[in-house]
Each structure stands twice: as structure tokens, then as C-alpha cells.
Amino acid sequence: MSAxxxxxxxRINYMRLFLMLLFIFVIAYGVYMLYIGAYxxxxxxxxxxxxxxxxxxPEPPQVETAAEDENPFALYYYYEPERQGRYExxxxxxxxxxxxxxxxxxxxxxxxxxxxxISTVTDFTPPVLLNKYRKxxxxxxxxxxxxxxxxxxxxxxxxxxxxxxxxxxxxxxxRISAYSAYKSIEYQKGVYxxxxxxxGRDAADSFSARAGHSEHHLGTAIDxxxxxxxxxxxAGTPEAEWVTENAWKYGFIxxxxxxxQDVTGYVPEPWHITYVGNxxxxxxxxxGIGSLEEYTVKYVTHKPKxx
Ligand SMILES: [Zn+2]
Numbered sequence: 498m499s500a501x502x503x504x505x506x507x508r509i510n511y512m513r514l515f516l517m518l519l520f521i522f523v524i525a526y527g528v529y530m531l532y533i534g535a536y537x538x539x540x541x542x543x544x545x546x547x548x549x550x551x552x553x554x555p556e557p558p559q560v561e562t563a564a565e566d567e568n569p570f571a572l573y574y575y576y577e578p579e580r581q582g583r584y585e586x587x588x589x590x591x592x593x594x595x596x597x598x599x600x601x602x603x604x605x606x607x608x609x610x611x612x613x614x615i616s617t618v619t620d621f622t623p624p625v626l627l628n629k630y631r632k633x634x635x636x637x638x639x640x641x642x643x644x645x646x647x648x649x650x651x652x653x654x655x656x657x658x659x660x661x662x663x664x665x666x667x668x669x670x671x672r673i674s675a676y677s678a679y680k681s682i683e684y685q686k687g688v689y690x691x692x693x694x695x696x697g698r699d700a701a702d703s704f705s706a707r708a709g710h711s712e713h714h715l716g717t718a719i720d721x722x723x724x725x726x727x728x729x730x731x732a733g734t735p736e737a738e739w740v741t742e743n744a745w746k747y748g749f750i751x752x753x754x755x756x757x758q759d760v761t762g763y764v765p766e767p768w769h770i771t772y773v774g775n776x777x778x779x780x781x782x783x784x785g786i787g788s789l790e791e792y793t794v795k796y797v798t799h800k801p802k803x804x
Contacts, residue, residue, distance in 0.1 A: 569596035575604055575799040583608055602760070604798070605790040606630040611702065611762050623654070623748075624773035625715055626793040629702075629762050632709035635682060639716035642679055650679035652716040654748075655772040659719060662740075662747040671739040676722040676768070680713035704764050712752065717772040719749075731768040740770065745782040748775040750789065757788040 570584040587608040588599045611629035641653045686708035692701035712718035723736030753766040
């Protein structure tokens, strides 16, 4: 009995075991198939862009062409490829400026610290750009300095232009006269050093040029006075208004204005006019160009391609 029972019990257990194993196998197979399916889908998803990329060989050059088209600085004729990095960092720190303004400002070194990367001017035909990045040779003396009736010195062509302007202003009832004009490099050195002693270097740099960097050294700059006869009281007078409106007709510009202060690095000086020649003064007036820096980049160191 017990043997039969044992045998029977064993047979039943074997059947159960077989069914259980079959069940486990079916479940395991199902899970495995699900896993494989999921893996294959994932793999295909990840692999397809690579495969597409490999198949379309010209894709990398297309991306490069698109990047060039999107370079906003390269659109301008005064763009210099080697300055690309400087354009990008100046644009990033000055988001208010359009690409055109970024390019000419960087070309004029406005992105540099004042009195760094200084170059020496070698062409002295007006317009001559002097600023905190461009100086005259230390031994420079204008070749055609002449004396004015009021005891100033300026270049011959500056004097002719100034006298025509002064006379026309007088006819219009505006009395203007030259307070100072040519200053030698030694004189300017003394003036600047005195201001540094009195005000400190940073303040002095905001209204006085270091030796070699002054337009007065060129013999083409004039500090004007009106009836009040001091430069500091010239601003806002009828004489200053007349000069603002008419100076360009005689080849002069007002070099340091409130609008171009962040370009020149100088506080406004409505009394300081600079002879740049009739063409440059008229072009700046007509095109609304506000600084000699911008004009020099666009019309002296570079030329428009259709001209
Ligand atoms: Zn001046």
C-alpha cells in the first residue's frame, strides 16, 4: 500500500513539477520577448540619427555654411576675420549694440583698455584720428604752423577754415574766437601732469590727453570761446549753438560730444573743434556719423566696396 501510495504520489508530483516548469518557462519566455522587443526599439531609436548622418555625407559642410551665413559681423566691409573673437566678446558684454556698431567699435579698439595697444600715426593729412589708442611720434611738429591775429598757432588750412567760420559767425551776430590751438608735446605733458596732481590720474584722463595723444599737438584743434571768453562757460550759449549747426560747413567737427563720450573716453567739450577737411566733415554730417573713430574705420582705414 505504502509502495503504491508512494509511486502514485511520485507520479502526481512529477506531473505538477512538469506543469510548473512549463509555466515558468512560458512566463520567462514572455518576459524575455518583451525585454528584447523593448531593447530593439530603444536601439533603433538611438541608432537611426547616426545612420542617417553617415548616409548623408555632405551634412557637416552644410552646418558650416549655415554658421557663416549666421555670422552677423561678416556682413560689413570693415569686418576683419582675425577679430571675430573680439567682436563676439564685445557683443556679449554690450548686448545693446547692433552688429554694425560692434564691428566698427572693435576695429577702433574701443573694446581695449585706454592707453593699451597704442599705435603711432604716420599719415598727418586730415582727417587724423588721435585718441587713447593712437598717438603722434614724440618728435612730431606740424610743418605748416602759422600765427593767427589773436596770437595762436594752427596749420595753414585750419587757420583759413577757422577765419571763414569766425567771420560768418560774426555776420550772424555770433562772436567766437580761438582761445587756444597748437600745443607742443612738452606743453601738453605739463598740462596733463598738473591735472593728475590736482585731480588724480583717472579724472585727468577723462578731460585731458596724455602727451602725444592730444589733437592740439596736430595744430588742427581749436578751443573756442564766445562773449564770456572762457571755454567752460561756452556750453549752451548762442555761439555754441551756432558752431554745432555750422562747423561742418567749414571742415570742422565737434570732437567730444555727450553722444560719443563712451567712444572717445572724454567728457563733452562743446568748445573743442577739430579740422578734418570738408569731405570728412560733410560726410559725417550727412551720414549722421557721431565720432571720428567711426568715420575713420568706415571711410579711411576701410573703403565702401562700391566706391
Ligand atoms: Zn581742446
